Structure formats: structure tokens, C-alpha cells
Amino acid sequence: MEAPEITLILSPQEIGKAASIIKSGGIVAFPTETVYGLGANALDGEAVSKIFRAKGRPADNPLIVHVSSREMLNMVAMDIPELAFKLMDAFWPGALTIILKRKDVVPDITTGGLDTVAVRMPDNEIALALITGSGVPIAAPSANISGRPSPTKAEHVIKDMDGRIDAVIMGGETRLGVESTVLDLTVTPPALLRPGGLGLEEIIGTIGEVKVIEESVRSPGMRYTHYSPKAKLILVEGERKSVLFEVKRLISESRKQGLKPGVLVSRESAMDIECDAKYILGSVNDLKEVANRLFSGLRFLDEAGVDIGIAEGVFTEEREGRAIMNRLRKAAKERVIKKQE
Numbered sequence: 218m219e220a221p222e223i224t225l226i227l228s229p230q231e232i233g234k235a236a237s238i239i240k241s242g243g244i245v246a247f248p249t250e251t252v253y254g255l256g257a258n259a260l261d262g263e264a265v266s267k268i269f270r271a272k273g274r275p276a277d278n279p280l281i282v283h284v285s286s287r288e289m290l291n292m293v294a295m296d297i298p299e300l301a302f303k304l305m306d307a308f309w310p311g312a313l314t315i316i317l318k319r320k321d322v323v324p325d326i327t328t329g330g331l332d333t334v335a336v337r338m339p340d341n342e343i344a345l346a347l348i349t350g351s352g353v354p355i356a357a358p359s360a361n362i363s364g365r366p367s368p369t370k371a372e373h374v375i376k377d378m379d380g381r382i383d384a385v386i387m388g389g390e391t392r393l394g395v396e397s398t399v400l401d402l403t404v405t406p407p408a409l410l411r412p413g414g415l416g417l418e419e420i421i422g423t424i425g426e427v428k429v430i431e432e433s434v435r436s437p438g439m440r441y442t443h444y445s446p447k448a449k450l451i452l453v454e455g456e457r458k459s460v461l462f463e464v465k466r467l468i469s470e471s472r473k474q475g476l477k478p479g480v481l482v483s484r485e486s487a488m489d490i491e492c493d494a495k496y497i498l499g500s501v502n503d504l505k506e507v508a509n510r511l512f513s514g515l516r517f518l519d520e521a522g523v524d525i526g527i528a529e530g531v532f533t534e535e536r537e538g539r540a541i542m543n544r545l546r547k548a549a550k551e552r553v554i555k556k557q558e
Contacts, residue, residue, distance in 0.1 A: 220401050223375060224384035229343060231386075236350030238383050244268055246360035246374045247347050248388030249339040251312050251396050251414050252367040252512065253374050254283065254357030255382065256347070259293065261323035265356050269326070271381040273365040279329035280356040281314050281335045281397070285348035293323050293354050300424050301402050306351075307423045310340040312393055312414030316401040327356045337397050343388045359396065360385070365517035366444045366548070369394050373516060394509035400427070412510070412543050416536035417453045444548035446518040446526055448479070452545050454530035457501070457553035461486050463555050464527050468492055471525050479523030481514045483507075484529055494521035504537035511541055515548055 221417075226235050226245075235245045242264040244257045257264040259282045269276055284290050287305070290297070294317040301315055319334035328334050336354075339345065348355050349443055359367040360374045368374045369391045378385070388443065398413035398420070406426040409417055420428050451467060453460045464480060468490070471478040479494030488495045496514040499506030518526040530552075532538045546552065 223379045223382060226384055226386045232346045232350055235347055235384055236388055239351040239355060243383040244271060245383060246378060246385040247344055248386060248391055249341045249344045250392045252369055252391055253360040255360035256355040256357035259327050259354040259356035260322055262326050265324065265326045268358065269354065271378060272363045274356065274358065275534050276326065277329045279335055280327055280329055280358050281326065282334055283344065283348055283355045283357050284336060285345045286340050289354050290336055293320055294318060294336060295320050298402055300407065303424055308415055310338040312397040313337060314397045314399045316403055318403060333403055335399060343386055346539065364445055366512040367396060369512050394511060395544060412539040417539060418536060444515060444544050448514050448518055448523050448526045449550045450526040450528060450548050451532045451551045451553060452528045452549035453553045453555060457531045459555040460529055460531050461489060463553060464490060464529060476524035479518045479521050479526050481528040483529050486529060495522050501531055504532060507532060507541055508537040511544060
């Protein structure tokens with residue numbers, strides 16, 4: 218028996234249809250300001266298990282719980298510190314996920330068996346309307362097959378999830394393009410577990426000292442390989458001129474081996490690189506643009522049918538750049554570090 222086709226929810230007026238699916242234990246993909254999320258009732262263990270089956274996601278990888286109000290936050294978290302309220306006042310709704318002590322009402326499958334829960338309030342009217350209409354917090358990782366690039370367009374979701382989920386809300390392209398920043402507030406000082414759409418500098422400016430501890434099991438989306446295109450991706454990092462020289466060499470070498478190369482490059486380098494499959498991520502001086510285009514670029518390599526992908530890693534690791542380089546490193550099968558020659 219064939220899996221049913223996905224239901225497309227085309228307008229904000231149909232949000233009630235999506236909320237009904239959530240209430241009845243189904244799963245719905247929906248837009249946020251970061252990427253598309255794959256949502257289910259966070260308090261319904263059986264509903265949440267459908268997310269893991271649809272994505273092929275390991276069950277020990279915690280999910281982010283999305284809320285639409287402070288009252289809903291109190292449904293899932295306890296012992297909330299004053300720092301949390303300071304951060305919420307500054308950045309919610311927005312691209313900040315905070316890790317807090319969980320309440321028993323949150324099932325283990327939602328938190329990956331941890332005693333903490335990751336929570337955020339998305340800055341997207343459709344997402345907030347869906348959560349409010351459902352009347353429950355919504356657990357939602359990115360709406361893609363586990364390990365693949367996160368979706369920033371509904372079309373990305375449909376390509377990965379058709380026949381696997383109940384519905385997708387067609388909300389256009391997401392605004393930020395990289396996932397939320399994850400901050401653990403159960404430790405002192407607070408710990409940055411995943412860089413994302415909110416810059417570390419802004420957080421420090423609001424609450425002071427923050428310790429950077431990436432790759433933590435407490436952070437959703439950081440325990441396993443992520444974001445990879447089907448082809449092997451080589452990330453070339455370093456000073457831009459040296460990186461450009463190495464990218465050209467890798468293109469030439471792959472062609473000699475009878476392989477089709479594809480490249481992800483900065484706008485500044487694009488004119489100097491000859492390659493049939495070329496995707497311009499954006500300017501090194503406009504990290505918001507690069508972040509917005511990053512996952513579409515990784516998916517472009519698949520659409521172009523390349524045998525090997527080559528990415529320029531020339532973006533400063535400040536603000537959005539920290540998240541950009543984090544995602545490129547996690548997507549890459551090989552890294553080459555080039556110093557100025």
C-alpha cells in the first residue's frame with residue numbers, strides 16, 4: 218500500500234486544519250524564521266515518535282519544543298532562572314532556544330531521555346498561530362530526512378517528506394536560513410551549545426559571560442552528522458586568496474578523474490572560478506545573505522548531480538558567521554586548511 222501524499226496547506230486561513238492534525242496526534246511541517254520545522258504535540262509521546270520515524274532520526278537526539286506564550290513555557294519547564302526571563306524579554310520571539318529543567322509531563326522521547334527541555338518561541342506568525350491554535354507546545358526538529366540539509370522552502374520539505382507526514386504549511390522562504398542558537402541555562406555560566414541565527418555577541422551583551430561548548434548531547438541537532446549533500450563535500454578554509462587557489466586546483470583534479478565538481482563560493486570569488494555547477498552563497502561582507510542561502514546551496518549540489526562538492530570556508534566566525542562555519546564543517550566529509558602563501 219502506497220503512503221498517502223502530503224496535504225498542502227496553502228493559506229493562513231487554513232491554519233485551523235493544521236492545528237486539528239496536531240491535536241489528533243498527526244505531524245505537520247511549518248515555517249519558522251529559521252528553517253521549516255516538523256511538528257507534533259510535544260506532550261504526546263506517540264505523536265512525537267512519528268517525527269523520529271519520518272526523519273529517520275536517532276531516538277536519543279532531543280527535540281526543540283516550540284511555544285507561543287510564557288504560560289505555555291510553564292507547561293514544560295520548571296525552576297526557570299531570572300536569566301531566562303532577561304533573555305526572553307530581549308530575544309523572544311526569535312532564534313534563541315534555551316535549555317531548562319523539564320517537567321515530568323514532557324515525555325522522554327521529546328527530550329532524548331534527558332532531565333532538561335529545549336524551548337523557544339519562533340518569530341513567525343504562521344508558526345505562532347499553529348501553536349496557539351493547537352493549544353499545546355509543539356516539538357519540532359527541522360523538516361528534512363535526518364542528516365540532510367535543513368529546509369528553508371516548502372519545496373525542500375515536500376521533496377524529503379512527501380508520503381511520510383500529514384501536511385506542510387506553504388509559508389514561502391524562511392527569513393534567516395539557519396537554525397536557532399541553543400543556550401544551556403542549567404549550568405553556570407550559561408553555555409552556548411549550538412551557534413545559530415542569534416549571535417553570541419548579542420547574548421553576551423545581554424547577560425554577560427557565556428561559555429562555548431559545542432557538540433553537547435544536551436543540544437538538539439548537534440549529536441550526529443548533519444546537513445550533508447549526497448556527494449562528498451570538501452571544505453576549504455583559510456585566507457581567501459589561498460582558498461581560491463585550492464578550490465581551482467580541486468576542480469581541475471576532479472575533472473581529470475572524470476568527476477563532475479560543484480562549488481559553493483563567495484560572491485567575491487565567483488568570477489574567478491569556472492565550474493558548470495556553481496552556487497554563490499553571498500558576499501563575505503553580508504553574513505545574513507550567506508546564512509539565508511547556505512542550505513539551499515547544499516541542496517543545489519544534489520540537484521546539479523555533482524560527484525564532488527567544494528565549498529569556500531572564508532566567512533568570519535562572528536555573529537551569523539559562527540553558525541555558517543559550524544554548518545559547513547558538519548556537512549563536510551573533508552576539510553582543507555590553507556594558510557596565506
